[in-house]
Amino acid sequence: MKSAAQLKFGEKVTIKNVDDSHPSSRRIIEIGFTPGQEIELVNKSTFNDPLAFSIRGTLIALRRNEADCIKVE
Amino acid sequence: MNLTKTINYPLITLIGPPNSGKTTLFNHLSGSSHKTVNYPGATVEYSVGKFQEKYELKAQIIDSPGIVSLISHSPDEEVAINSLFSNEKFGKSDLVIVTVDSSQLSRHLLLVKQLSECNFNMIIALTMIDILNRKGFDVDEKKLGNLFGCDAVKIEGRTGIGIKELILKIDENLKSNNGKPEKRINLINNNHDALIETFKQIEQIENEILLPAKQSSELPNVYEANKQLKMLVDIGKKAECHKIDTRTLKIDKILLHPTWGLAIFFLVMGLIFTSIFWLAEPLISLVDNFFGLISNETLKLLGYNWLGDLIANGLISGTGAILVFVPQIIILFLILGTLEDTGYLARGAMLIDKPLSKIGLNGKSFVPMLSGFACAIPAILATRTIPNRRERLLTIFIIPLMSCSARLPVYALLLAFLLPPESAWLGGFLLAAIYLFGTLSSIIIASIVNKFKNKFLKANDNSSFILELPAYRAPKFRVVMNNARASTFTYLKKAGPVIFILSLVLWLLTTFPNVNPQVNLAGFSEEQSLTVIKAERLSTSYAADLGKLLQPAMAPLGLDWRVGVALISAFAAREVFVSSLALIFKVTSYENTLQNSIVSAMRQAKINGSDKHLFTTSTVTGLIIFFIFAMQCLSTIAVSKKESGGWRIPIFQIIIFSSIAYISAFAVVNVLRLFGIN
Numbered sequence: 001m002k003s004a005a006q007l008k009f010g011e012k013v014t015i016k017n018v019d020d021s022h023p024s025s026r027r028i029i030e031i032g033f034t035p036g037q038e039i040e041l042v043n044k045s046t047f048n049d050p051l052a053f054s055i056r057g058t059l060i061a062l063r064r065n066e067a068d069c070i071k072v073e
Numbered sequence: 074m075n076l077t078k079t080i081n082y083p084l085i086t087l088i089g090p091p092n093s094g095k096t097t098l099f100n101h102l103s104g105s106s107h108k109t110v111n112y113p114g115a116t117v118e119y120s121v122g123k124f125q126e127k128y129e130l131k132a133q134i135i136d137s138p139g140i141v142s143l144i145s146h147s148p149d150e151e152v153a154i155n156s157l158f159s160n161e162k163f164g165k166s167d168l169v170i171v172t173v174d175s176s177q178l179s180r181h182l183l184l185v186k187q188l189s190e191c192n193f194n195m196i197i198a199l200t201m202i203d204i205l206n207r208k209g210f211d212v213d214e215k216k217l218g219n220l221f222g223c224d225a226v227k228i229e230g231r232t233g234i235g236i237k238e239l240i241l242k243i244d245e246n247l248k249s250n251n252g253k254p255e256k257r258i259n260l261i262n263n264n265h266d267a268l269i270e271t272f273k274q275i276e277q278i279e280n281e282i283l284l285p286a287k288q289s290s291e292l293p294n295v296y297e298a299n300k301q302l303k304m305l306v307d308i309g310k311k312a313e314c315h316k317i318d319t320r321t322l323k324i325d326k327i328l329l330h331p332t333w334g335l336a337i338f339f340l341v342m343g344l345i346f347t348s349i350f351w352l353a354e355p356l357i358s359l360v361d362n363f364f365g366l367i368s369n370e371t372l373k374l375l376g377y378n379w380l381g382d383l384i385a386n387g388l389i390s391g392t393g394a395i396l397v398f399v400p401q402i403i404i405l406f407l408i409l410g411t412l413e414d415t416g417y418l419a420r421g422a423m424l425i426d427k428p429l430s431k432i433g434l435n436g437k438s439f440v441p442m443l444s445g446f447a448c449a450i451p452a453i454l455a456t457r458t459i460p461n462r463r464e465r466l467l468t469i470f471i472i473p474l475m476s477c478s479a480r481l482p483v484y485a486l487l488l489a490f491l492l493p494p495e496s497a498w499l500g501g502f503l504l505a506a507i508y509l510f511g512t513l514s515s516i517i518i519a520s521i522v523n524k525f526k527n528k529f530l531k532a533n534d535n536s537s538f539i540l541e542l543p544a545y546r547a548p549k550f551r552v553v554m555n556n557a558r559a560s561t562f563t564y565l566k567k568a569g570p571v572i573f574i575l576s577l578v579l580w581l582l583t584t585f586p587n588v589n590p591q592v593n594l595a596g597f598s599e600e601q602s603l604t605v606i607k608a609e610r611l612s613t614s615y616a617a618d619l620g621k622l623l624q625p626a627m628a629p630l631g632l633d634w635r636v637g638v639a640l641i642s643a644f645a646a647r648e649v650f651v652s653s654l655a656l657i658f659k660v661t662s663y664e665n666t667l668q669n670s671i672v673s674a675m676r677q678a679k680i681n682g683s684d685k686h687l688f689t690t691s692t693v694t695g696l697i698i699f700f701i702f703a704m705q706c707l708s709t710i711a712v713s714k715k716e717s718g719g720w721r722i723p724i725f726q727i728i729i730f731s732s733i734a735y736i737s738a739f740a741v742v743n744v745l746r747l748f749g750i751n
Contacts, residue, residue, distance in 0.1 A: 020265055023535035029265060030142045031539060032180040034272045042317075043325050046335040047427040050436070050538055052325075056179045057315035059325075059542040061423040063430075066539065 004053060004070035007041040013072040014038050022069035032056045033070055082123070083132045083247050084163050088153070089172030090181050091139030092543040094200030096552055097230040098172055099136040102128070119156075120559070121163075128240045132247065135163065143187040147460035168246055169195040175205045175212045175227070176314065178283070182275045189221050196242055197225035210314050211286045220278055283314060318544040321416075325542075328420055338424045341417070346446070346508070349404050356400035357482070364393025379588050383580065386656075391576030394649055395569045398448065401478040402564055405447035406557035409440070414548035419540055426538050432516060433523030435459050436538050438468040445475030449709040450568055451560045453716050461536045463526060467519060469717050473704050473726060474515035476508050479647040483700050486651050487693050490672050511701045568646065568708040575645025575707070582616040583656055611657060630699075631692040631742050633680055643705050691745035695738040702734035
């Protein structure tokens with residue numbers, strides 16, 4: 001399944017689920033990444049990590065490996 | 074602060090997610106009356122204040138670090154949450170005010186929902202209403218209140234509209250709630266599915282309370298926008314409300330550019346440092362000269378006896394030694410606070426996260442490291458925001474290598490010795506080189522320590538970087554000022570007493586036991602006699618006895634015990650090195666500045682009993698190198714012990730940094746001499 005880490009700039013997708021096994025998964029959900037939400041990759045830092053996504057009207061920066069546990073449709 | 078006087082006042086805790094306007098509200102409520110206090114048993118800071126008198130409400134209010142949820146993720150969150158359930162110092166709060174950014178309802182209501190589940194007595198303060206209005210929406214706060222069975226009030230942080238109503242609600246709440254202690258329960262169900270279910274409920278609530286903005290004369294454009302929106306409101310309203318500020322997106326296109334972002338970041342940092350030195354330098358010499366002046370005047374007034382000497386050279390100079398860093402600390406924190414308030418600091422952390430994670434640090438290490446250039450103490454406290462323990466310990470470990478402001482007067486003096494007066498510009502250049510060298514060394518040391526992390530740092534948990542990038546906005550001067558003031562007070566409280574006491578100890582050691590030495594003063598003028606007496610007193614003092622023990626250690630560096638005494642006294646604060654040199658090398662008459670007088674005294678100083686110069690290009694360069702590395706600050710050692718939770722880290726810091734300092738100074742002195750530079 002495709003993850004948020006594989007998105008291209010400006011690509012809008014819907015979150016399918018968040019991988020429970022990742023240690024950061026709880027905080028990722030708490031900050032608003034829940035199934036059904038639309039996200040978009042807005043910025044990449046130099047070296048392409050971390051990534052900034054738009055979610056629920058704000059921008060959240062995540063490491064690539066953390067974005068990887070957000071599975072999208 | 075006087076706790077006994079206010080202990081019977083009701084206690085209100087202010088909480089909210091990061092960037093929810095919590096601190097702005099706190100400043101509205103408490104004015105500037107608040108004080109910064111540490112959480113009991115921890116050094117996370119929070120502010121405690123009383124309501125401004127004009128509100129006629131007798132209550133204490135605590136501001137706490139921002140939290141996303143009631144389940145902690147980092148040490149600062151943990152302390153904030155524990156204190157929410159029961160603050161050890163102030164007890165249980167009577168009321169919790171939770172701030173919610175109304176343009177972020179679907180995220181910020183999570184905390185409200187959790188507080189409600191835990192049965193807290195709360196009032197919801199809806200902030201950033203203006204931003205929501207600009208998006209063409211309004212919020213039905215009565216409905217929101219009904220849904221959670223509490224009061225909800227709209228607040229406009231910028232103008233203060235809504236504060237009066239909030240005060241009214243607080244007053245009503247406190248009166249009706251008297252003697253009815255709520256039963257707080259811990260969150261029972263916090264697995265992922267429950268969280269996702271909670272979010273679904275929140276989205277439902279958001280749908281119910283979000284309304285199209287009413288026509289308002291203040292916002293003429295909104296009505297037009299609403300006409301078009303009205304049809305969409307039911308189906309697409311959330312989508313509209315969840316649009317990101319287009320200005321922020323445009324600015325980020327440049328500042329977070331994949332290629333240029335990091336370059337711009339380094340440029341910004343470079344500019345900050347240069348401006349700190351430009352701005353702080355005149356202020357530092359102002360403070361320095363001011364204390365020099367009153368010290369001299371006091372001495373004249375009280376006469377040249379031991380009491381006058383104690384007050385002038387012990388007490389007044391000791392106070393000056395503390396206050397001389399204040400300008401630089403204030404300026405650094407003003408600039409840092411401004412950057413934070415505009416939203417750029419979060420982006421800086423994001424840009425630097427990857428490079429820092431390569432050496433075992435975190436993007437969130439960046440702000441503490443930056444603060445380290447002012448003072449290691451607030452910097453070490455700031456590491457609390459790093460969730461990963463190992464990264465936090467490593468950040469604490471390398472912070473003393475950031476050239477703090479205490480080292481600036483030392484470098485200034487030593488560079489003034491090395492350089493002819495006509496090439497002052499070169500001094501600025503070399504100073505920048507020293508800072509750069511210190512920073513690069515810290516990176517190298519961090520990466521070496523990171524290689525041995527399992528043996529050394531003894532903590533292994535998930536490395537994480539999750540950070541909200543707030544919308545860009547103009548900084549609020551009052552908030553920035555308050556924060557700078559709080560950080561400066563932290564420094565004064567932590568470092569002040571240590572520096573002050575050590576200055577006194579140093580005075581005692583250099584004055585006793587031979588307070589009134591018998592010397593033949595025939596043929597000396599009054600001023601010369603004083604110098605001769607002082608010199609005799611010092612050379613027969615306890616400090617001299619102690620210093621002579623250091624002779625074997627100082628000789629390989631081409632120095633003698635007198636510099637050793639100055640180095641030991643620098644443990645109070647590094648810049649005390651300068652004033653002890655003045656004392657030890659008998660600088661009594663001021664040339665135009667103290668620094669010039671010390672430099673001339675240094676040029677004349679000879680190694681004991683020989684006619685070889687003590688201070689030469691090689692030995693002074695060695696001293697500079699020594700100061701870059703040496704862990705020479707008792708306050709830092711104390712804070713490092715407390716924050717890292719044991720002696721392990723501070724002991725490693727002392728051993729490793731002092732060895733590097735000594736060995737590299739030794740190497741530099743001897744290599745220079747090998748090349749014929751004496």
